[in-house]
Amino acid sequence: MKTIILHGGASHRSELSKILEKYAKEAIEENSALDAVVKAVVLMEDDPEFNAGTGSNMRLDGSIQMDAAVMIPGDFGGVINIEEVKNPVLVARDVMLKSPHMLLAGDGAVNFARKMGYPTYDPSTEKARERREKVLQKLKSGEIPEYYHPQFFREFLGDTVGAVARFDGEFAAAVSTGGTSLTLRGRVGDSPIIGSGIYCGSRGAVVATGIGEEIMRRMLSIRIYERIGEAPLQKICREEIEKFGSIPVGVIAITAEEECAMSNLAMPYAQVTR
């Protein structure tokens, strides 16, 4: 039996769940849990509706830096602040499978991607440019006091995509993001940090979405993973999300017997079992 869950980001429009269902149905046809979550994330990275790959947020300076990661029990690969590649999640998978490392960042990640044959690609979109323009204007006019003000994050959140899967007891997780909001160049969110935005072990897989700084502060994914078996998965996820108060956050999680997709605000998601 195979199950996959995809999410399109906390704070994103719930109507996008329809398109995620289509992607989930396509991804579940893959032969392994890892291939399925990677396929699911590639489909979302290629869809400019989502803040990952094509359609990623711009940094305040106009550059696009993306984070992505994949995890299976006992192994992990991630890229941080990678630029000018179409599918950061594919590079993250190559870091895990084809390099001796677990995380590559910045120029090192880009050089590795080129070595692995990924050509230069511009992931920017008109929508991302307009979004940045709008933010810069609001900052200039004083409508948003500072880029690091909580109000800024609330208004300009546009989050991560992710997937978790269980294929006959085999688990995998994958995430990709253009960064929560318009941030400083070099900023790193929770997505490529083991235990914060992603965790996968022999008991299940968890992926988080929301404001990376807050998710890292609480190491949300490992917190949920470590509690598997202690209570129903829905209860565990609800309790961990409640700790964030009104801070936007969401999770998808899967164990041997349970699945959960939950957020404290709108979050498109889809779950398919075959």
Ligand code: GLY
């Ligand atoms: N949750 C994605 C980020 O903060 O970058």
